[in-house]
Amino acid sequence: MAADPDTGRRSPPTDRVIQVLDHLVARPERRFGLSELARTLDISKPTCLGILTALVSGGYLTRDVETKTYGLGPALIAAGRAAQRGFAVGPIVRPHLSALAAAFGAVCTASAVVGDQVMILEVATPPGVQSGRAAARVGQVYPFAPPVGLMYVLWSHDDEFARWLRRDPAFPVVLDQGLLRRVVDDCRERGYLVERLTPNGRRLFSLMAGVAGRDLPAELRELVGEMVSSLGERVYVGGEISADVEYPVSLIAAPSYDADGRQALVLTLDVGGSISGVEIERRGRALAVAADAVTAELGGVAPVRSGVDRY
Template sequence: MTEAAATSSARRSPPTDRVVQVLDHLVAHPETRFGLSELARRLGMSKPTCLGILTALTEAGYLMRHPADRTYGLGPALIVAGRAAQRGFAVGPVTHRHLAALGAEFGATCAASAVVGDRIAVLDVAGADPDGAGARVGEVYPFAPPVGLMYVLWDSDERLEQWLAREPTLPVRLDRDRLRDVVDECRTAGYLVESLTAGGRRLHALMAGVAAHDLPSELRELLGEMVSSLGERVLLTGAEPADAEHPVNLLAAPAYDADGRQSVVLTLHVGATLANREIARRGAALVATAEAVTRELGGRRPAR
Protein backbone atom coordinates (compact mmCIF):
# COMPACT_ATOMS: atom_id res chain seq x y z
CA MET A 1 0.00 0.00 0.00
CA THR A 2 1.38 3.42 -0.93
CA GLU A 3 1.79 6.13 1.70
CA ALA A 4 -1.00 8.20 0.08
CA ALA A 5 -3.36 5.22 0.06
CA ALA A 6 -2.53 4.40 3.67
CA THR A 7 -3.18 8.00 4.71
CA SER A 8 -6.51 8.01 2.84
CA SER A 9 -7.54 4.74 4.44
CA ALA A 10 -6.54 5.92 7.92
CA ARG A 11 -8.66 9.03 7.56
CA ARG A 12 -11.85 7.14 6.71
CA SER A 13 -14.43 6.49 9.42
CA PRO A 14 -16.61 3.43 8.76
CA PRO A 15 -19.34 4.59 11.21
CA THR A 16 -19.47 7.97 9.47
CA ASP A 17 -19.53 6.27 6.08
CA ARG A 18 -22.62 4.34 7.15
CA VAL A 19 -24.40 7.53 8.22
CA VAL A 20 -23.61 9.08 4.85
CA GLN A 21 -24.81 5.88 3.16
CA VAL A 22 -28.20 6.15 4.88
CA LEU A 23 -28.62 9.82 3.99
CA ASP A 24 -27.49 9.30 0.39
CA HIS A 25 -30.02 6.51 -0.07
CA LEU A 26 -32.92 8.54 1.28
CA VAL A 27 -31.94 11.65 -0.69
CA ALA A 28 -31.87 9.50 -3.83
CA HIS A 29 -35.46 8.40 -3.07
CA PRO A 30 -37.04 11.59 -1.64
CA GLU A 31 -40.65 10.50 -2.18
CA THR A 32 -40.21 7.02 -0.64
CA ARG A 33 -40.26 6.07 3.02
CA PHE A 34 -38.41 2.95 4.18
CA GLY A 35 -38.83 0.62 7.13
CA LEU A 36 -35.88 -0.47 9.24
CA SER A 37 -35.65 -4.00 7.81
CA GLU A 38 -35.83 -2.90 4.19
CA LEU A 39 -33.31 -0.11 4.65
CA ALA A 40 -30.85 -2.37 6.50
CA ARG A 41 -31.16 -5.00 3.77
CA ARG A 42 -30.69 -2.51 0.94
CA LEU A 43 -27.62 -0.98 2.56
CA GLY A 44 -26.08 -4.23 3.77
CA MET A 45 -26.14 -3.22 7.44
CA SER A 46 -27.19 -5.07 10.55
CA LYS A 47 -30.55 -3.95 11.91
CA PRO A 48 -29.10 -2.74 15.26
CA THR A 49 -26.51 -0.60 13.46
CA CYS A 50 -29.10 0.82 11.05
CA LEU A 51 -31.56 1.50 13.89
CA GLY A 52 -28.93 3.44 15.83
CA ILE A 53 -28.21 5.65 12.84
CA LEU A 54 -31.89 6.20 12.08
CA THR A 55 -32.65 7.06 15.70
CA ALA A 56 -29.84 9.62 15.93
CA LEU A 57 -30.75 11.25 12.61
CA THR A 58 -34.44 11.37 13.57
CA GLU A 59 -33.71 12.97 16.94
CA ALA A 60 -31.61 15.60 15.15
CA GLY A 61 -34.43 16.32 12.69
CA TYR A 62 -32.59 15.05 9.61
CA LEU A 63 -35.11 12.24 9.24
CA MET A 64 -38.78 11.88 10.15
CA ARG A 65 -40.38 8.66 11.42
CA HIS A 66 -43.99 7.94 10.53
CA PRO A 67 -45.74 6.97 13.77
CA ALA A 68 -48.18 4.54 12.15
CA ASP A 69 -46.09 2.40 9.79
CA ARG A 70 -42.71 3.19 11.42
CA THR A 71 -41.07 4.13 8.15
CA TYR A 72 -38.39 6.79 7.71
CA GLY A 73 -38.06 9.71 5.28
CA LEU A 74 -36.20 12.99 4.95
CA GLY A 75 -36.67 15.51 7.76
CA PRO A 76 -36.85 19.32 8.10
CA ALA A 77 -33.29 19.78 9.41
CA LEU A 78 -32.02 18.87 5.94
CA ILE A 79 -33.93 21.86 4.58
CA VAL A 80 -32.09 24.21 6.90
CA ALA A 81 -28.76 22.58 5.99
CA GLY A 82 -29.61 22.82 2.31
CA ARG A 83 -30.62 26.44 2.72
CA ALA A 84 -27.22 27.20 4.22
CA ALA A 85 -25.42 25.38 1.40
CA GLN A 86 -27.61 27.17 -1.11
CA ARG A 87 -25.87 30.45 -0.29
CA GLY A 88 -22.91 29.29 -2.37
CA PHE A 89 -25.01 28.61 -5.46
CA ALA A 90 -27.13 30.71 -7.77
CA VAL A 91 -30.62 30.00 -6.45
CA GLY A 92 -30.11 31.32 -2.92
CA PRO A 93 -28.51 34.70 -3.67
CA VAL A 94 -30.69 35.35 -6.73
CA THR A 95 -33.97 34.63 -4.96
CA HIS A 96 -32.96 36.42 -1.77
CA ARG A 97 -31.89 39.55 -3.64
CA HIS A 98 -35.21 39.86 -5.45
CA LEU A 99 -37.26 39.05 -2.35
CA ALA A 100 -35.37 41.69 -0.36
CA ALA A 101 -36.07 44.33 -3.00
CA LEU A 102 -39.77 43.46 -3.13
CA GLY A 103 -40.02 43.45 0.67
CA ALA A 104 -38.35 46.85 0.88
CA GLU A 105 -40.77 48.29 -1.71
CA PHE A 106 -43.84 47.33 0.31
CA GLY A 107 -42.40 47.15 3.83
CA ALA A 108 -43.40 43.51 3.96
CA THR A 109 -42.08 40.01 4.55
CA CYS A 110 -41.44 37.95 1.43
CA ALA A 111 -40.70 34.24 1.32
CA ALA A 112 -39.69 31.49 -1.08
CA SER A 113 -40.92 27.95 -0.57
CA ALA A 114 -41.11 24.73 -2.56
CA VAL A 115 -42.18 21.11 -2.42
CA VAL A 116 -39.36 18.95 -1.04
CA GLY A 117 -40.25 15.25 -1.10
CA ASP A 118 -43.73 15.02 0.41
CA ARG A 119 -43.44 18.28 2.36
CA ILE A 120 -43.67 21.98 1.64
CA ALA A 121 -40.55 23.72 2.92
CA VAL A 122 -39.83 27.41 3.53
CA LEU A 123 -36.45 28.03 1.84
CA ASP A 124 -35.88 31.75 2.27
CA VAL A 125 -37.35 34.80 4.00
CA ALA A 126 -36.51 38.46 3.38
CA GLY A 127 -37.88 41.90 4.15
CA ALA A 128 -39.61 43.40 7.15
CA ASP A 129 -41.52 41.34 9.68
CA PRO A 130 -42.94 43.86 12.13
CA ASP A 131 -45.48 41.52 13.70
CA GLY A 132 -43.26 38.45 13.85
CA ALA A 133 -45.94 36.51 12.00
CA GLY A 134 -44.04 35.78 8.81
CA ALA A 135 -42.72 32.44 7.60
CA ARG A 136 -39.53 30.99 9.09
CA VAL A 137 -36.79 29.24 7.14
CA GLY A 138 -36.96 25.49 7.72
CA GLU A 139 -40.68 25.33 8.50
CA VAL A 140 -42.38 22.41 6.81
CA TYR A 141 -46.02 21.64 6.02
CA PRO A 142 -47.73 18.54 4.66
CA PHE A 143 -48.15 18.58 0.87
CA ALA A 144 -51.66 17.17 0.75
CA PRO A 145 -55.13 18.70 0.51
CA PRO A 146 -56.12 21.16 1.84
CA VAL A 147 -52.50 22.40 2.08
CA GLY A 148 -50.46 23.03 -1.06
CA LEU A 149 -52.77 24.27 -3.82
CA MET A 150 -50.42 27.13 -4.80
CA TYR A 151 -47.60 24.63 -5.43
CA VAL A 152 -49.47 23.01 -8.32
CA LEU A 153 -51.82 25.81 -9.33
CA TRP A 154 -49.68 27.13 -12.21
CA ASP A 155 -48.36 23.73 -13.21
CA SER A 156 -50.06 21.26 -15.55
CA ASP A 157 -53.57 19.99 -14.93
CA GLU A 158 -51.98 16.55 -14.50
CA ARG A 159 -49.88 17.76 -11.57
CA LEU A 160 -52.97 19.40 -10.06
CA GLU A 161 -54.90 16.14 -10.29
CA GLN A 162 -52.01 14.22 -8.74
CA TRP A 163 -52.10 16.56 -5.75
CA LEU A 164 -55.88 16.25 -5.47
CA ALA A 165 -55.51 12.46 -5.45
CA ARG A 166 -53.20 12.50 -2.40
CA GLU A 167 -54.84 11.35 0.81
CA PRO A 168 -55.99 14.58 2.50
CA THR A 169 -54.38 15.74 5.72
CA LEU A 170 -57.78 16.99 6.92
CA PRO A 171 -61.33 16.16 5.88
CA VAL A 172 -62.17 18.50 3.02
CA ARG A 173 -64.86 18.92 0.38
CA LEU A 174 -63.86 19.21 -3.29
CA ASP A 175 -65.97 21.77 -5.14
CA ARG A 176 -64.64 21.33 -8.67
CA ASP A 177 -66.54 24.29 -10.11
CA ARG A 178 -65.07 26.63 -7.48
CA LEU A 179 -61.62 25.10 -7.93
CA ARG A 180 -61.80 25.56 -11.70
CA ASP A 181 -62.65 29.24 -11.22
CA VAL A 182 -59.67 29.62 -8.88
CA VAL A 183 -57.31 27.93 -11.36
CA ASP A 184 -58.54 29.97 -14.32
CA GLU A 185 -58.36 33.37 -12.60
CA CYS A 186 -55.00 32.75 -10.93
CA ARG A 187 -53.43 31.49 -14.14
CA THR A 188 -54.75 34.49 -16.03
CA ALA A 189 -53.58 36.99 -13.41
CA GLY A 190 -50.30 35.19 -12.72
CA TYR A 191 -50.75 35.38 -8.95
CA LEU A 192 -53.00 34.16 -6.13
CA VAL A 193 -54.63 36.28 -3.43
CA GLU A 194 -55.28 34.54 -0.13
CA SER A 195 -57.85 35.97 2.26
CA LEU A 196 -57.03 36.82 5.85
CA THR A 197 -59.15 34.93 8.36
CA ALA A 198 -58.48 34.14 11.99
CA GLY A 199 -59.35 30.48 11.44
CA GLY A 200 -57.09 30.19 8.43
CA ARG A 201 -54.12 31.65 10.25
CA ARG A 202 -54.65 29.33 13.22
CA LEU A 203 -54.85 26.36 10.86
CA HIS A 204 -51.60 27.40 9.16
CA ALA A 205 -49.84 27.71 12.52
CA LEU A 206 -51.12 24.35 13.73
CA MET A 207 -50.00 22.54 10.58
CA ALA A 208 -46.40 23.84 10.75
CA GLY A 209 -44.09 20.87 11.12
CA VAL A 210 -46.96 18.36 11.16
CA ALA A 211 -46.75 15.33 8.89
CA ALA A 212 -49.89 14.20 7.12
CA HIS A 213 -52.06 11.99 9.32
CA ASP A 214 -49.95 12.56 12.46
CA LEU A 215 -52.90 14.27 14.15
CA PRO A 216 -55.45 12.33 16.23
CA SER A 217 -58.68 11.70 14.34
CA GLU A 218 -60.73 13.94 16.63
CA LEU A 219 -58.37 16.89 16.09
CA ARG A 220 -58.31 16.26 12.35
CA GLU A 221 -62.11 16.44 12.25
CA LEU A 222 -62.13 19.64 14.33
CA LEU A 223 -59.55 21.29 12.09
CA GLY A 224 -61.44 20.04 9.05
CA GLU A 225 -64.44 22.07 10.16
CA MET A 226 -62.29 25.17 9.60
CA VAL A 227 -61.86 24.25 5.93
CA SER A 228 -65.08 23.53 4.06
CA SER A 229 -63.66 23.26 0.52
CA LEU A 230 -60.43 23.52 -1.43
CA GLY A 231 -59.58 27.01 -2.61
CA GLU A 232 -62.10 28.70 -0.33
CA ARG A 233 -59.46 31.11 1.02
CA VAL A 234 -58.50 32.28 -2.48
CA LEU A 235 -60.01 35.66 -3.35
CA LEU A 236 -61.44 36.03 -6.85
CA THR A 237 -61.41 39.76 -7.56
CA GLY A 238 -61.30 39.85 -11.36
CA ALA A 239 -64.93 40.87 -11.88
CA GLU A 240 -65.14 43.30 -8.96
CA PRO A 241 -64.79 47.12 -8.96
CA ALA A 242 -61.34 48.54 -8.27
CA ASP A 243 -62.37 50.13 -4.98
CA ALA A 244 -63.84 46.92 -3.47
CA GLU A 245 -61.87 45.98 -0.35
CA HIS A 246 -60.78 42.64 1.09
CA PRO A 247 -58.74 41.45 4.10
CA VAL A 248 -55.64 39.91 2.50
CA ASN A 249 -53.20 37.50 4.11
CA LEU A 250 -50.70 37.10 1.27
CA LEU A 251 -50.11 37.06 -2.47
CA ALA A 252 -48.28 34.21 -4.21
CA ALA A 253 -46.70 33.73 -7.64
CA PRO A 254 -44.54 30.99 -9.17
CA ALA A 255 -41.01 30.92 -10.56
CA TYR A 256 -40.32 28.23 -13.16
CA ASP A 257 -37.43 25.90 -13.99
CA ALA A 258 -35.88 25.19 -17.39
CA ASP A 259 -38.66 22.71 -18.21
CA GLY A 260 -41.39 25.27 -17.57
CA ARG A 261 -42.54 23.64 -14.33
CA GLN A 262 -43.14 25.36 -11.01
CA SER A 263 -39.95 25.28 -8.99
CA VAL A 264 -40.42 27.89 -6.25
CA VAL A 265 -43.42 29.86 -4.99
CA LEU A 266 -42.74 33.45 -3.94
CA THR A 267 -45.08 35.08 -1.44
CA LEU A 268 -45.65 38.68 -0.41
CA HIS A 269 -47.27 38.93 3.02
CA VAL A 270 -49.90 41.61 3.58
CA GLY A 271 -51.99 41.06 6.71
CA ALA A 272 -54.28 44.04 6.06
CA THR A 273 -57.39 45.14 4.18
CA LEU A 274 -56.65 46.34 0.64
CA ALA A 275 -58.68 47.71 -2.25
CA ASN A 276 -58.62 45.66 -5.44
CA ARG A 277 -56.49 48.28 -7.23
CA GLU A 278 -53.81 47.94 -4.54
CA ILE A 279 -54.05 44.16 -4.65
CA ALA A 280 -53.47 44.32 -8.40
CA ARG A 281 -50.49 46.67 -7.96
CA ARG A 282 -48.82 44.35 -5.49
CA GLY A 283 -49.70 41.34 -7.60
CA ALA A 284 -48.05 42.87 -10.66
CA ALA A 285 -44.90 43.62 -8.64
CA LEU A 286 -44.81 40.06 -7.30
CA VAL A 287 -45.24 38.57 -10.78
CA ALA A 288 -42.45 40.79 -12.11
CA THR A 289 -40.21 39.56 -9.28
CA ALA A 290 -41.04 35.92 -10.02
CA GLU A 291 -40.34 36.46 -13.72
CA ALA A 292 -36.97 38.05 -12.91
CA VAL A 293 -36.05 35.06 -10.73
CA THR A 294 -37.14 32.68 -13.49
CA ARG A 295 -35.01 34.46 -16.11
CA GLU A 296 -31.88 34.66 -13.94
CA LEU A 297 -32.06 30.98 -13.10
CA GLY A 298 -32.50 29.95 -16.72
CA GLY A 299 -36.15 29.01 -16.39
CA ARG A 300 -39.09 29.67 -18.67
CA ARG A 301 -42.80 30.18 -18.35
CA PRO A 302 -44.84 27.20 -19.63
CA ALA A 303 -46.79 27.43 -22.86
CA ARG A 304 -50.51 27.09 -22.17
Protein backbone atom coordinates in the same frame (compact mmCIF):
# COMPACT_ATOMS: atom_id res chain seq x y z
CA MET B 1 -17.32 18.79 18.37
CA ALA B 2 -20.43 20.92 17.77
CA ALA B 3 -20.06 24.48 19.07
CA ASP B 4 -22.60 27.11 20.06
CA PRO B 5 -21.99 29.88 17.49
CA ASP B 6 -22.67 32.56 20.11
CA THR B 7 -20.54 31.21 22.97
CA GLY B 8 -18.10 28.82 21.32
CA ARG B 9 -19.02 26.13 23.87
CA ARG B 10 -19.06 22.53 22.69
CA SER B 11 -22.06 20.20 22.88
CA PRO B 12 -21.00 16.56 23.42
CA PRO B 13 -24.57 15.16 23.04
CA THR B 14 -24.92 16.92 19.69
CA ASP B 15 -21.49 15.68 18.66
CA ARG B 16 -22.58 12.09 19.21
CA VAL B 17 -25.64 12.55 16.98
CA ILE B 18 -23.42 14.03 14.27
CA GLN B 19 -20.98 11.12 14.69
CA VAL B 20 -23.74 8.61 14.03
CA LEU B 21 -25.08 10.47 10.99
CA ASP B 22 -21.62 11.12 9.53
CA HIS B 23 -20.69 7.44 9.92
CA LEU B 24 -23.80 6.24 8.08
CA VAL B 25 -23.72 8.96 5.40
CA ALA B 26 -20.12 7.98 4.59
CA ARG B 27 -21.26 4.36 4.09
CA PRO B 28 -24.72 4.67 2.45
CA GLU B 29 -24.64 1.13 1.04
CA ARG B 30 -24.24 -0.51 4.47
CA ARG B 31 -26.44 -1.11 7.50
CA PHE B 32 -25.15 -1.34 11.06
CA GLY B 33 -26.29 -2.95 14.27
CA LEU B 34 -26.41 -1.17 17.62
CA SER B 35 -23.39 -2.96 19.10
CA GLU B 36 -21.21 -2.32 16.06
CA LEU B 37 -22.07 1.37 15.95
CA ALA B 38 -21.55 1.85 19.68
CA ARG B 39 -18.19 0.09 19.56
CA THR B 40 -16.94 1.84 16.41
CA LEU B 41 -17.98 5.31 17.57
CA ASP B 42 -16.99 4.74 21.21
CA ILE B 43 -20.50 5.57 22.46
CA SER B 44 -22.19 3.65 25.25
CA LYS B 45 -24.92 1.31 24.02
CA PRO B 46 -27.75 3.02 25.98
CA THR B 47 -26.73 6.43 24.61
CA CYS B 48 -26.33 5.08 21.09
CA LEU B 49 -29.71 3.37 21.28
CA GLY B 50 -31.35 6.63 22.35
CA ILE B 51 -29.80 8.48 19.43
CA LEU B 52 -30.79 5.79 16.92
CA THR B 53 -34.35 5.62 18.25
CA ALA B 54 -34.79 9.40 17.95
CA LEU B 55 -33.35 9.46 14.42
CA VAL B 56 -35.60 6.58 13.32
CA SER B 57 -38.61 8.38 14.81
CA GLY B 58 -37.74 11.49 12.81
CA GLY B 59 -37.27 9.53 9.59
CA TYR B 60 -33.54 10.26 9.37
CA LEU B 61 -32.70 6.57 9.79
CA THR B 62 -34.57 3.33 9.17
CA ARG B 63 -34.48 0.18 11.29
CA ASP B 64 -34.83 -3.30 9.84
CA VAL B 65 -36.92 -5.21 12.37
CA GLU B 66 -35.58 -8.59 11.23
CA THR B 67 -31.87 -7.85 11.18
CA LYS B 68 -32.08 -5.08 13.82
CA THR B 69 -29.77 -2.93 11.73
CA TYR B 70 -29.90 0.77 10.89
CA GLY B 71 -29.50 2.68 7.62
CA LEU B 72 -30.21 6.07 6.11
CA GLY B 73 -33.83 7.26 6.09
CA PRO B 74 -36.06 9.28 3.74
CA ALA B 75 -35.92 12.48 5.82
CA LEU B 76 -32.28 12.85 4.78
CA ILE B 77 -33.37 12.83 1.13
CA ALA B 78 -35.73 15.74 1.74
CA ALA B 79 -33.08 17.57 3.76
CA GLY B 80 -30.47 17.05 1.05
CA ARG B 81 -32.77 18.24 -1.70
CA ALA B 82 -33.75 21.29 0.34
CA ALA B 83 -30.11 22.15 1.01
CA GLN B 84 -29.17 21.67 -2.64
CA ARG B 85 -32.07 23.79 -3.84
CA GLY B 86 -31.50 26.39 -1.16
CA PHE B 87 -27.85 26.86 -2.10
CA ALA B 88 -28.81 27.10 -5.75
CA VAL B 89 -31.71 29.54 -5.55
CA GLY B 90 -30.77 31.57 -2.48
CA PRO B 91 -28.43 34.05 -4.18
CA ILE B 92 -30.89 34.43 -7.07
CA VAL B 93 -34.12 34.91 -5.17
CA ARG B 94 -32.81 36.84 -2.14
CA PRO B 95 -32.36 40.24 -3.84
CA HIS B 96 -35.86 40.10 -5.33
CA LEU B 97 -37.46 39.20 -2.00
CA SER B 98 -35.49 41.90 -0.20
CA ALA B 99 -36.60 44.54 -2.71
CA LEU B 100 -40.25 43.52 -2.32
CA ALA B 101 -39.99 43.46 1.48
CA ALA B 102 -38.55 46.99 1.50
CA ALA B 103 -41.03 48.36 -1.05
CA PHE B 104 -44.16 47.06 0.69
CA GLY B 105 -43.03 46.68 4.31
CA ALA B 106 -43.93 43.01 4.15
CA VAL B 107 -42.34 39.68 4.95
CA CYS B 108 -41.65 37.83 1.70
CA THR B 109 -40.74 34.18 1.22
CA ALA B 110 -39.66 31.65 -1.38
CA SER B 111 -40.77 28.06 -0.87
CA ALA B 112 -41.02 24.82 -2.81
CA VAL B 113 -42.17 21.23 -2.62
CA VAL B 114 -39.40 19.05 -1.21
CA GLY B 115 -40.29 15.37 -1.10
CA ASP B 116 -43.76 15.10 0.40
CA GLN B 117 -43.66 18.47 2.12
CA VAL B 118 -43.67 22.16 1.38
CA MET B 119 -40.52 23.85 2.71
CA ILE B 120 -39.64 27.52 3.14
CA LEU B 121 -36.26 28.12 1.51
CA GLU B 122 -35.78 31.88 1.87
CA VAL B 123 -37.29 34.70 3.96
CA ALA B 124 -36.84 38.46 3.59
CA THR B 125 -38.07 40.91 6.23
CA PRO B 126 -38.65 44.67 5.87
CA PRO B 127 -35.97 47.04 7.17
CA GLY B 128 -36.28 47.48 10.92
CA VAL B 129 -38.03 44.12 11.45
CA GLN B 130 -35.91 41.44 13.08
CA SER B 131 -35.96 38.13 11.20
CA GLY B 132 -36.79 36.30 14.42
CA ARG B 133 -40.10 38.15 14.62
CA ALA B 134 -41.24 36.93 11.22
CA ALA B 135 -43.86 34.18 11.32
CA ALA B 136 -42.11 32.30 8.51
CA ARG B 137 -38.70 30.71 9.06
CA VAL B 138 -36.30 29.04 6.67
CA GLY B 139 -36.65 25.28 7.01
CA GLN B 140 -40.28 25.28 8.15
CA VAL B 141 -42.28 22.50 6.54
CA TYR B 142 -45.97 21.96 5.85
CA PRO B 143 -47.96 19.02 4.47
CA PHE B 144 -48.28 18.79 0.70
CA ALA B 145 -51.73 17.25 0.37
CA PRO B 146 -55.21 18.74 -0.13
CA PRO B 147 -56.27 21.19 1.14
CA VAL B 148 -52.70 22.36 1.84
CA GLY B 149 -50.42 23.17 -1.10
CA LEU B 150 -52.82 24.43 -3.77
CA MET B 151 -50.47 27.26 -4.81
CA TYR B 152 -47.66 24.74 -5.45
CA VAL B 153 -49.54 23.07 -8.31
CA LEU B 154 -51.90 25.83 -9.38
CA TRP B 155 -49.72 27.10 -12.23
CA SER B 156 -48.02 23.81 -13.13
CA HIS B 157 -48.98 21.23 -15.74
CA ASP B 158 -52.43 19.76 -15.25
CA ASP B 159 -51.08 16.25 -14.70
CA GLU B 160 -49.26 17.49 -11.59
CA PHE B 161 -52.38 19.30 -10.41
CA ALA B 162 -54.39 16.09 -10.86
CA ARG B 163 -51.83 14.02 -8.95
CA TRP B 164 -51.98 16.47 -6.04
CA LEU B 165 -55.78 16.26 -5.96
CA ARG B 166 -55.56 12.46 -5.82
CA ARG B 167 -53.23 12.49 -2.82
CA ASP B 168 -54.62 11.27 0.49
CA PRO B 169 -56.00 14.51 2.01
CA ALA B 170 -54.29 15.95 5.06
CA PHE B 171 -57.79 16.84 6.30
CA PRO B 172 -61.37 16.18 5.18
CA VAL B 173 -61.99 18.30 2.07
CA VAL B 174 -65.14 19.54 0.35
CA LEU B 175 -64.23 19.57 -3.35
CA ASP B 176 -66.25 22.12 -5.33
CA GLN B 177 -65.10 21.39 -8.87
CA GLY B 178 -66.71 24.51 -10.34
CA LEU B 179 -65.12 26.85 -7.79
CA LEU B 180 -61.74 25.15 -8.12
CA ARG B 181 -61.82 25.49 -11.91
CA ARG B 182 -62.58 29.22 -11.61
CA VAL B 183 -59.70 29.64 -9.15
CA VAL B 184 -57.29 27.81 -11.47
CA ASP B 185 -58.30 29.74 -14.58
CA ASP B 186 -58.29 33.11 -12.82
CA CYS B 187 -54.91 32.69 -11.12
CA ARG B 188 -53.28 31.40 -14.29
CA GLU B 189 -54.61 34.39 -16.23
CA ARG B 190 -53.56 36.95 -13.60
CA GLY B 191 -50.24 35.31 -12.76
CA TYR B 192 -50.72 35.56 -9.02
CA LEU B 193 -52.99 34.32 -6.24
CA VAL B 194 -54.73 36.43 -3.58
CA GLU B 195 -55.60 34.54 -0.40
CA ARG B 196 -58.38 35.74 1.84
CA LEU B 197 -57.62 36.69 5.43
CA THR B 198 -60.01 34.72 7.63
CA PRO B 199 -60.24 34.49 11.44
CA ASN B 200 -58.92 30.95 11.48
CA GLY B 201 -56.69 31.05 8.41
CA ARG B 202 -53.59 32.50 10.04
CA ARG B 203 -54.02 30.30 13.08
CA LEU B 204 -54.29 27.24 10.85
CA PHE B 205 -51.07 28.23 9.05
CA SER B 206 -49.24 28.44 12.38
CA LEU B 207 -50.63 25.13 13.61
CA MET B 208 -49.60 23.36 10.41
CA ALA B 209 -45.91 24.27 10.67
CA GLY B 210 -43.94 21.06 11.03
CA VAL B 211 -47.08 18.92 11.25
CA ALA B 212 -48.11 16.02 9.05
CA GLY B 213 -51.89 16.19 8.89
CA ARG B 214 -52.36 12.44 8.80
CA ASP B 215 -50.55 12.13 12.14
CA LEU B 216 -53.13 14.23 13.98
CA PRO B 217 -55.89 12.60 16.02
CA ALA B 218 -59.04 12.00 13.98
CA GLU B 219 -61.07 14.47 16.04
CA LEU B 220 -58.56 17.27 15.43
CA ARG B 221 -58.36 16.44 11.74
CA GLU B 222 -62.12 16.82 11.45
CA LEU B 223 -62.06 20.11 13.35
CA VAL B 224 -59.33 21.54 11.12
CA GLY B 225 -61.21 20.22 8.11
CA GLU B 226 -64.23 22.27 9.18
CA MET B 227 -61.98 25.34 9.42
CA VAL B 228 -60.75 24.76 5.88
CA SER B 229 -64.22 23.89 4.54
CA SER B 230 -64.03 23.94 0.75
CA LEU B 231 -60.85 23.65 -1.31
CA GLY B 232 -60.34 26.93 -3.16
CA GLU B 233 -62.76 29.10 -1.22
CA ARG B 234 -59.95 31.03 0.48
CA VAL B 235 -58.79 32.44 -2.87
CA TYR B 236 -60.24 35.64 -4.37
CA VAL B 237 -61.11 35.43 -8.04
CA GLY B 238 -60.74 38.53 -10.19
CA GLY B 239 -64.45 39.23 -10.57
CA GLU B 240 -64.80 39.62 -6.81
CA ILE B 241 -62.30 42.48 -6.51
CA SER B 242 -63.26 46.12 -7.14
CA ALA B 243 -60.61 48.82 -7.36
CA ASP B 244 -62.01 51.13 -4.64
CA VAL B 245 -63.09 48.49 -2.11
CA GLU B 246 -60.89 47.12 0.67
CA TYR B 247 -60.52 43.37 1.16
CA PRO B 248 -58.96 41.34 4.00
CA VAL B 249 -55.91 39.65 2.44
CA SER B 250 -53.67 37.06 4.05
CA LEU B 251 -50.99 36.88 1.35
CA ILE B 252 -50.28 37.13 -2.35
CA ALA B 253 -48.36 34.39 -4.19
CA ALA B 254 -46.77 34.01 -7.62
CA PRO B 255 -44.85 31.14 -9.30
CA SER B 256 -41.38 30.73 -10.74
CA TYR B 257 -40.70 27.93 -13.22
CA ASP B 258 -37.90 25.56 -14.14
CA ALA B 259 -36.57 24.71 -17.60
CA ASP B 260 -39.40 22.21 -18.15
CA GLY B 261 -42.12 24.74 -17.39
CA ARG B 262 -42.90 23.20 -14.02
CA GLN B 263 -43.25 25.20 -10.84
CA ALA B 264 -39.88 25.50 -9.16
CA LEU B 265 -40.72 28.03 -6.45
CA VAL B 266 -43.59 30.03 -5.05
CA LEU B 267 -42.88 33.59 -3.97
CA THR B 268 -45.21 35.09 -1.37
CA LEU B 269 -45.79 38.59 -0.05
CA ASP B 270 -47.46 38.74 3.35
CA VAL B 271 -50.31 41.23 3.84
CA GLY B 272 -52.23 40.24 6.96
CA GLY B 273 -54.78 43.06 6.74
CA SER B 274 -57.25 44.91 4.53
CA ILE B 275 -56.07 46.65 1.36
CA SER B 276 -57.88 48.10 -1.65
CA GLY B 277 -58.39 46.36 -4.94
CA VAL B 278 -55.96 48.81 -6.53
CA GLU B 279 -53.31 47.93 -3.94
CA ILE B 280 -53.94 44.21 -4.41
CA GLU B 281 -53.23 44.59 -8.11
CA ARG B 282 -50.15 46.75 -7.49
CA ARG B 283 -48.62 44.24 -5.10
CA GLY B 284 -49.66 41.26 -7.18
CA ARG B 285 -48.09 42.64 -10.34
CA ALA B 286 -44.88 43.54 -8.51
CA LEU B 287 -44.67 40.02 -7.07
CA ALA B 288 -45.36 38.45 -10.46
CA VAL B 289 -42.63 40.59 -12.07
CA ALA B 290 -40.16 39.45 -9.40
CA ALA B 291 -41.20 35.81 -9.90
CA ASP B 292 -40.73 36.15 -13.66
CA ALA B 293 -37.25 37.60 -13.08
CA VAL B 294 -36.36 34.63 -10.87
CA THR B 295 -37.64 32.28 -13.59
CA ALA B 296 -35.39 33.95 -16.15
CA GLU B 297 -32.34 33.82 -13.86
CA LEU B 298 -32.99 30.14 -13.15
CA GLY B 299 -33.10 29.43 -16.88
CA GLY B 300 -36.78 28.53 -16.60
CA VAL B 301 -39.74 29.01 -18.92
CA ALA B 302 -43.43 29.55 -18.27
CA PRO B 303 -45.61 26.60 -19.34
CA VAL B 304 -47.46 26.81 -22.64
CA ARG B 305 -51.20 26.47 -22.08
CA SER B 306 -53.23 24.57 -24.64
CA GLY B 307 -56.46 26.39 -23.79
CA VAL B 308 -58.17 23.08 -23.01
CA ASP B 309 -56.19 22.07 -19.94
CA ARG B 310 -58.29 20.37 -17.31
CA TYR B 311 -56.96 18.92 -14.09
